[in-house]
Amino acid sequence: MILAAGEELADLSNTLVYSAMAVYAIAFLAFVAEWILGGRSKVARTAAALTGEGGEAAAVPAQAVPGVVVTKGGTTSVLERPKVVTRSGAPGRDDVPDGPGASGGDVRGDTYGRIAVSLTVLAFLLHLGAVVVRAVSVERGPWGNMYEFSTAFSMTVTGAFLAFLAARRNVRWLGLPLVTTVLLDLGLAVTVLYTESAQLVPALDSIWMWIHVPLAIVCGGLFYVGAISSGLFLLRDRHEAKGAAGEEAKGWSASVLERLPSSVSLDKFAYRINAAVFPVWTFTIIAGAIWAENAWGRYWGWDPKEVWAFITWVAYAAYLHARATAGWKGRKAAYLAIVGFVCFLINYYGVNIFFDSLHSYGGV
Amino acid sequence: MTDDTQQAEAKAGAEARRDAERSDDAEALAGLSTAPVDEEDGPRGGEGAGDGAAGAGSFGGRREPGARGALAWLGRECAGWARWFWRQLTSMRVALILLFLLALASIPGSMIPQDNVNAPLAEDFRERNPALSEFYETFQLFNVYSSVWFSAIYLLLFISLIGCIVPRAWQFVGQLRARPPRAPRRLSRMPAYTTWRTDAAPDDVLAAAQRRLRRRRFRADLREDGPGGAHVAAEKGYLREAGNLVFHLALVVMLVAFAAGRLWYSEGGKLVVQGEGFSNTLTQYDDFESGTLFDVNELEPFGFRLDEFHSDFSRESVDLGTPTLFRADVTWWDQEGAERAAEIEVNDPLHVGDSRVRLLGHGYAPVVTVTDAQGELAFHGPVPFLPQDTALTSTGVIKVSTYTGPDGEPDQLGFQGFFNPTYNIDAERGPHSTFPEPDLPVLTLNAFHGDLGVNSGLPQNVYQLDTSDMEQLRDEETGDLFRFNLVPGQSVELPEGMGTLTFDRLEQWASFQITTKAGNEWALASSLAAVVGLAGSLLLQRRRVWVRAFTGDDGHTVVEMASLGRTESAKVPEELADLAERLQPDAPLVPDEAAGTPAGTADTADTAETADTAETAEAAVDTAADTEEPAESAAAEGARP
Numbered sequence A: 001m002i003l004a005a006g007e008e009l010a011d012l013s014n015t016l017v018y019s020a021m022a023v024y025a026i027a028f029l030a031f032v033a034e035w036i037l038g039g040r041s042k043v044a045r046t047a048a049a050l051t052g053e054g055g056e057a058a059a060v061p062a063q064a065v066p067g068v069v070v071t072k073g074g075t076t077s078v079l080e081r082p083k084v085v086t087r088s089g090a091p092g093r094d095d096v097p098d099g100p101g102a103s104g105g106d107v108r109g110d111t112y113g114r115i116a117v118s119l120t121v122l123a124f125l126l127h128l129g130a131v132v133v134r135a136v137s138v139e140r141g142p143w144g145n146m147y148e149f150s151t152a153f154s155m156t157v158t159g160a161f162l163a164f165l166a167a168r169r170n171v172r173w174l175g176l177p178l179v180t181t182v183l184l185d186l187g188l189a190v191t192v193l194y195t196e197s198a199q200l201v202p203a204l205d206s207i208w209m210w211i212h213v214p215l216a217i218v219c220g221g222l223f224y225v226g227a228i229s230s231g232l233f234l235l236r237d238r239h240e241a242k243g244a245a246g247e248e249a250k251g252w253s254a255s256v257l258e259r260l261p262s263s264v265s266l267d268k269f270a271y272r273i274n275a276a277v278f279p280v281w282t283f284t285i286i287a288g289a290i291w292a293e294n295a296w297g298r299y300w301g302w303d304p305k306e307v308w309a310f311i312t313w314v315a316y317a318a319y320l321h322a323r324a325t326a327g328w329k330g331r332k333a334a335y336l337a338i339v340g341f342v343c344f345l346i347n348y349y350g351v352n353i354f355f356d357s358l359h360s361y362g363g364v
Numbered sequence B: 001m002t003d004d005t006q007q008a009e010a011k012a013g014a015e016a017r018r019d020a021e022r023s024d025d026a027e028a029l030a031g032l033s034t035a036p037v038d039e040e041d042g043p044r045g046g047e048g049a050g051d052g053a054a055g056a057g058s059f060g061g062r063r064e065p066g067a068r069g070a071l072a073w074l075g076r077e078c079a080g081w082a083r084w085f086w087r088q089l090t091s092m093r094v095a096l097i098l099l100f101l102l103a104l105a106s107i108p109g110s111m112i113p114q115d116n117v118n119a120p121l122a123e124d125f126r127e128r129n130p131a132l133s134e135f136y137e138t139f140q141l142f143n144v145y146s147s148v149w150f151s152a153i154y155l156l157l158f159i160s161l162i163g164c165i166v167p168r169a170w171q172f173v174g175q176l177r178a179r180p181p182r183a184p185r186r187l188s189r190m191p192a193y194t195t196w197r198t199d200a201a202p203d204d205v206l207a208a209a210q211r212r213l214r215r216r217r218f219r220a221d222l223r224e225d226g227p228g229g230a231h232v233a234a235e236k237g238y239l240r241e242a243g244n245l246v247f248h249l250a251l252v253v254m255l256v257a258f259a260a261g262r263l264w265y266s267e268g269g270k271l272v273v274q275g276e277g278f279s280n281t282l283t284q285y286d287d288f289e290s291g292t293l294f295d296v297n298e299l300e301p302f303g304f305r306l307d308e309f310h311s312d313f314s315r316e317s318v319d320l321g322t323p324t325l326f327r328a329d330v331t332w333w334d335q336e337g338a339e340r341a342a343e344i345e346v347n348d349p350l351h352v353g354d355s356r357v358r359l360l361g362h363g364y365a366p367v368v369t370v371t372d373a374q375g376e377l378a379f380h381g382p383v384p385f386l387p388q389d390t391a392l393t394s395t396g397v398i399k400v401s402t403y404t405g406p407d408g409e410p411d412q413l414g415f416q417g418f419f420n421p422t423y424n425i426d427a428e429r430g431p432h433s434t435f436p437e438p439d440l441p442v443l444t445l446n447a448f449h450g451d452l453g454v455n456s457g458l459p460q461n462v463y464q465l466d467t468s469d470m471e472q473l474r475d476e477e478t479g480d481l482f483r484f485n486l487v488p489g490q491s492v493e494l495p496e497g498m499g500t501l502t503f504d505r506l507e508q509w510a511s512f513q514i515t516t517k518a519g520n521e522w523a524l525a526s527s528l529a530a531v532v533g534l535a536g537s538l539l540l541q542r543r544r545v546w547v548r549a550f551t552g553d554d555g556h557t558v559v560e561m562a563s564l565g566r567t568e569s570a571k572v573p574e575e576l577a578d579l580a581e582r583l584q585p586d587a588p589l590v591p592d593e594a595a596g597t598p599a600g601t602a603d604t605a606d607t608a609e610t611a612d613t614a615e616t617a618e619a620a621v622d623t624a625a626d627t628e629e630p631a632e633s634a635a636a637e638g639a640r641p
């Protein structure tokens, strides 16, 4: 039950969400500034074309192993070399270096980028605070309805982004698309999806609520990062193909694409995320099935929510298969990854809103 | 000799060398995954080549005249096509397409109401869209997940899966027994490579390398054969392949468990009023269904009594009426008769042997007493009313079948109406409840007399009153239809001295679902095995490392190390670097006297070697370039049926 103190806390949580949105909005502007300033930088253009090292810095620092150097055939993607590359365009693609990042080496752009990241950290803390305070105010896991689910979902997206940054991955290019969607998601959450409902019906009150639902949120957040990378891979891949065909790419979009990591890196990044999340997603579905067995007496009943979880799972299985199948790597696999994420979205928004499902606890 | 022919010959030489290198590389790669050979784009020209060719099913060949010739030809053709079909079915490409189809085929079932998911909804849909429903019926769209076409897809997928997995499992066992494959001639062509010069003897270096690799749990093998001479060949990460096999096999087990669950199950419902009991025999169920192979005589012998039902609802404005607690306190007994107490909650069923007793719903049962016109007791007991909404506005009927009318003749009475735990009435909704707890419990009934139809032999729904042979009672004075409201403890006189009805008190009831299902343990075990296998398959790396040591032209020992991984991981080169570093104490580096070049380019000291590697690198790029075309088209051909 929400006590008076609970209601105050709920209000505090809402204030925190709005503050987080405000900071995200400023971070968004800073990211935009980074891309714009980076695009002006002449250095960036030429750097993109000339840098030999890109993301392919030698795996071993010379000091660590005196005199020993690991040379790699083009890329770390180990099988590329002896195999014929059927990926997309020319195999020379393997040697295309990663772009210099959003700032394109421009000093002011870089400063804005750093500001944007700092602001994202701040926004994330506010966001985290909002979720935690909400949990305290309703005295249960903060994922009982679509409002809470959406808030937690975008929090994991930002969290994943910052974690990659903290692990010194070259992912700042993800900042702009991620912050944009986080803002949209939060906007949707506070307007359309907002529910005060605090109580969980007994059917939802289970230990599996603490396993199944947070895992689904984390999977969603990471699949989203994977889908963005796959989408950017498709764009960058086409750009590189044009470049390889000798077409001179000009204009704003070319400048943006040039600053992204190479198609090979993007593809690999997306693959690693999706491959790592897939077992977790599998377990999420199994946890849901165990819960359903306890609550409804059957572990699988082809309820729309279950059906779409299954479709999502099959789509990602197809993606992983495609990566191991000649003629399906690269673009086709990337489309499958995006389809997989769209299925996830349908499962989340579509089923709650449009379908008759046992899971329609959405509270919209 | 003209320049042209010279060039042509040089070109042919280069071709031959590239071919040799290619097959060398392919050998190094072979079996790193046991994925079907025709899927690998690596080994070309080998057995894989024929497989991709479209229409490979026909052996063609000469057809001898006469019946025998025709027969022989036919047999050959059939065998050929069968083999071709099997090979297609068990190829990765077809598996991929079937997965795709499975996902697509699942979609309609989430949009069209399904008979076995939400039967009332499906029925409702049929009534509202008769024409469309007929079309749906034809394509089994109300039963997608048991339809012929859906079954066909997943059965084909699983046949493909078995056809794919069994040979792979064999192959994998073979690999576990075999030695890691020997090193290719040019280690420098491998994705990760390192080399340095040392003064340690080649044999010592190799022995040390083998020792160190083994310590890192590589399977390391000292080999003298191979194109490049003595070397250590090592491999690690077999668990990846094992994980993959476990995952796919677990999927098969899961499907079998699922099928078993559909053939051997029982599912029945029972509504129990507080204080009453249930024993697990077919006749006691309110409704019951079971799988084709389930034997109803096998029902677990047990019973239980509902001692008390607890429910609690939120009174906060935002979630007014949201339930916060449902709990049934029961006493149960098994065959031996020993009684035990248990609590059943929504997410926490009672397990008795293979059966599970699950709490499904709850409601109120007013306890009612009816006396007849003679003042005799005609009916007494709790009457369950069925909830219609979340505030437990409930409807129900009371049937009094042994009753004597004012005229002394046997008659029957029927009452029909509402029970509302928190009574309210408005013009729009009529009598209804505003809160699920009995704050103002009111029983609102209409009364009928006549023939209840209980003796007609037709099955009767206890919650419905068939008033076709009944007459509704009217108020004596006003002539209006007789209708009354009672709170607990109140009585009402029926018109024309027909007797009385008393609302004694209120009981709760709870409904239970009693199920058994075969294969649940198998489903759980296999799904968990699938997750573990999958994690192994996707997170582990399978890789090979080769170490070669030989005496170079300058008298120093040249150490070469290379590694090759199955997946795109940055860890493989990192691991090689680490291994190289660990080998340093056994094979200390001899600094390059030739040039003060930084470590990074140390290996360029040997000019001959440099030229060579540069050339190979170039060759690699251009082999890749000129094989691009054929590889693409081979893939395209393979995709054709």
Ligand code: HEM
Pocket: A314, A317, A320, A321, A323, A324, B033, B034, B035, B036, B089, B090, B091, B092, B095, B099, B157, B158, B160, B161, B162, B164, B165, B244, B248, B251, B534, B537, B538
């Ligand atoms: C029920 C349907 C199936 C599902 C859900 C499924 C799922 C998966 C997954 C998730 C992987 C891991 C991918 C990776 O290691 O990168 C995989 C790998 C694999 N699957 Fe399946 N699979 C199914 C059916 C099949 C079938 C029918 C075949 C045979 C044609 C097959 C052959 C393989 C092979 C050879 C690999 C290993 C690829 C590699 O070594 O990279 N699978 N499968």
